[in-house]
Amino acid sequence: MTAPITAASMALDGGVLSAGDTAPEAAFVPSRGFWGHVGHRLVRDPVAMGAGALILLVVLIAILAPWITPMDPYKGSMLRRLKHVGDATYWLGSDELGRDMISRLMLGARLSLFIGVTPVLIAFVIGSAIGILAGYVGGWLNTILMRTIDVFFAFPSVLLAIALSGALGAGIFNSIVSLTCVFVPQIARVAESVTTGIRKRDYIDAAKLSGASPLTIMRVQVLGNVVGPIFVYATSLISVSMILASGLSFLGLGVRPPEPEWGLMLNTLRTAIYANPVVAALPGVCIFIVSIAFNLFSDGLRAAMEIRQ
Amino acid sequence: MSNPEPAVTLGNLRVAFGKVQVVDGVDLTVERGQAMALIGESGSGKSVTLRAILRLFHEGRSRIEGTILAAGRDVQALSKRQLADFRGGDVSMIFQEPLLAFDPVYTVGQQITEAIHRHEKISKDDARKRALALFERVRIPSPERRLDNYPHEMSGGMRQRAMIALALACRPQVLLADEPTTALDATVQIQVLLLLRELQRDLGLSIIIVTHDLGAAVEVADRIAVMYAGKIVETGTAHQVVLDPHHPYTIGLLRSRAEGALAKGSRLQTIPGSPPDLANRPPGCPFAPRCFLAEEQCRREMPPVAEIAPGHKVACWRTDEAAAAYRAGPTPVRAAELVPA
């Protein structure tokens, strides 16, 4: 070892290591960055990965549906109605108009996903904007925005969606609008509470002390920290959205026949529930599995984003 | 003493969470009626050692090895049911944050009488009387009225006293205290420390207190054990450890205190570097990389525990040099400064 030196002389070089004294380089692990950490932990979560793979598969099927459906999903045959699952031609049976179930379920994934995911995405943008603004500005603006949002919470989301859809009339566009209206308040409320929490952190005070403008602080210091948790919450709403969207279609307020959509298919197959219960339940099974997958993935994402010091 | 059996005996205690060996072979004896302080910095394993005495860990995620004898019971052999009676019955514990020990929806008095009922068959009136006596015992002013307070209605120091009362409700033989005064103001801290001393004396209580503050340890403890990286590096009477330290780490702790500075504005003696990563424990003495006396042997082999005076045990290869260096005054610091902590 080199000769001992005093504490004072050592501190004068500020504890910076000269080449000879450096701890072994093996100890140096390059930083992964925040999202690197999240990704690293997410791939180690088998449940979230499984759910993610399932979602990816469904999305792929939805995108490629027009090219890969084994039969024409619109072409029916009165002679081949309500075939059972396992039929030689219709692997998953046929519906009440004799259309191939598997083709319709594949094509139905398109609309179901579309009207399930789109409202959440739009609501994520609008709700985050409202919530972050209310949370960051605070004061009377917060009071006005959040009390207005509370009004929406007086109604159960199912009722609200049905009421809005009913008022706007049936159709894909209208059901997306009404579902967006259902989710905006929920996301805004979460965004507000997350932002209020962040606003009280010391690093926001430190940023203020450095002379940054409120807009800069919002952009650089707040946004990155609130978007993650809000996004996680939003992904957990996709399952709700899919179920509500299917519900609207089931009630005849959403997609109109003959377009295949899981909720609507559930409705039209309702009449066949005694004749062929398994086939009648298939769209429901799809809704169930996909929404569970979204939920599990969202849970995994939340866990992966919880980084402790 | 009619009963020579110690209050707490830990034999080669090892606690691991996953791959991380947090407590790595601790031997400790606390005699009846004695107050022992476990001191060390964060990550030294002092708190985990304390909690191991009550097996306060999730069974699936931890592994406890070695012997734990407390209040005459073999803690490792206790069934779940016996453990529940043992906790709070024979051995009880107080924490840094009393709000976590109390249920916010019941009054403090209700919780103390409830604790008494859980362990003993006793009438409601008698339990309430006992609770009142406990409140007087821990010197809570207007105890009758305070029994009907909810935890949040009390000030920090009073809550700490109330938690001590709760811990004493079933007349335990051993009281474990985990940083009991860290969150308190200075004028309140000394009151609580003096209270613990008084309880030890008057009730013959055995106390193990975990703290990072050497000053608090000296105020309550008869004996002090210094922990570093999951091992006890020095034990002895408070007098031996504080006034005649033989381990370089203890010396570093004493020297780095602000009141030990020679003059205002002079630099403090520091322990260079930071504690080892417990998941990648280096061979040899865990303190060697930061030690001003370390030599080849220290980095190779873990030093054995040597009894350098009756009751004064030190785990170091170079106890004589260390003690001499302390008596000689300011210690030379080793050249290679590690990454600052």
Added chain:
Amino acid sequence: MSVIPSAPDPFARDRGGPAQPLLSVSGLYKHFPVRKAGGKKQVVRAVDGVDFDVLKGETLGIVGESGCGKSTTAKLLMGLIERDSGSLLYDGQAVGERVMPWRSYRRQVQMVFQDSYASLNPRMTVEQSIAFGPKVNGVSGREAVERARALLARVGLEPKRFAGRYPHEISGGQRQRVNIARSLALEPRLVLLDEAVSALDKSVEAQVLNLLLDLKAEFGLTYIFISHDLNVVRFISDRVMVMYLGRVSEIGPSDTVLDAPAHPYTEALLASMPSLDPDNRTQAALLQGDPPNPIDPPSGCRFHPRCTLAEPICSEKEPPLDTVGPLHRVSCLARQPGSGHSAAPARALAA
């Protein structure tokens, strides 16, 4: 060698000369409204008439227990909360007025917080956090990063290893070094350290205290050092201010105040420090009970209900902060000639 290229002479920005206080605080008040159960409106008198000066190049320690208003004072000095009344003069210029707007004041006065983790943005690397201040003040991105790296090296963190790290990847002591580096990035003259070493382990605390001493000498800094630990304050401060329930109870040179305290509260605080001598342990606590709530503080001298020297007059008359020795001021009737307190020194002796 200074690592901050643009600050060759720390006193270049000085206006009033060494005799003019760097910061002069007078009549500072802050009351927070609270609503107690029952709907009655009350106020927490967090800071209730505080005056003091911070001299150029000194370290002023502020001590006191919870509820004494030391942290609120820190926030008021930084403008993080708005003061009810009172004035701040920075080197002779009124802060918040046209000559010294908050923006330019803050470039000269910076703060280090107690919680090293909460005061760093978890989504920003250490280097980004330090460079943020210079960037928003018009320093080019590259230059700001260079400055951040130089400061990291200066606080003892090798830039190559630490610049790209996130706060959760480094230890508490290292994080506090980063916070100190950030506070220096704007080349301030005054740094306010609010319990900046309280959360650290003792051996780490000593390392950081040494660093603070070095930085002060190198950059010609002035410190306000807030802490509950009298030993640390004694070590680092030139002068000490003791606060109790929103008021200053004693202020003076730290040797005088901490070795020969004039205020009974300071005395009690000192007596509460655990002794490090096992053969001479503390026998009795001077104070009983907890510090009272700053809602509804006692009349007259706020310390009188817990004071050993209290007399009827203490509950009637508010003691002014009077000089009792060189630079040493105390607000205690027992120390003030002609106050009516029986222990008060005779008028002639005081002159």
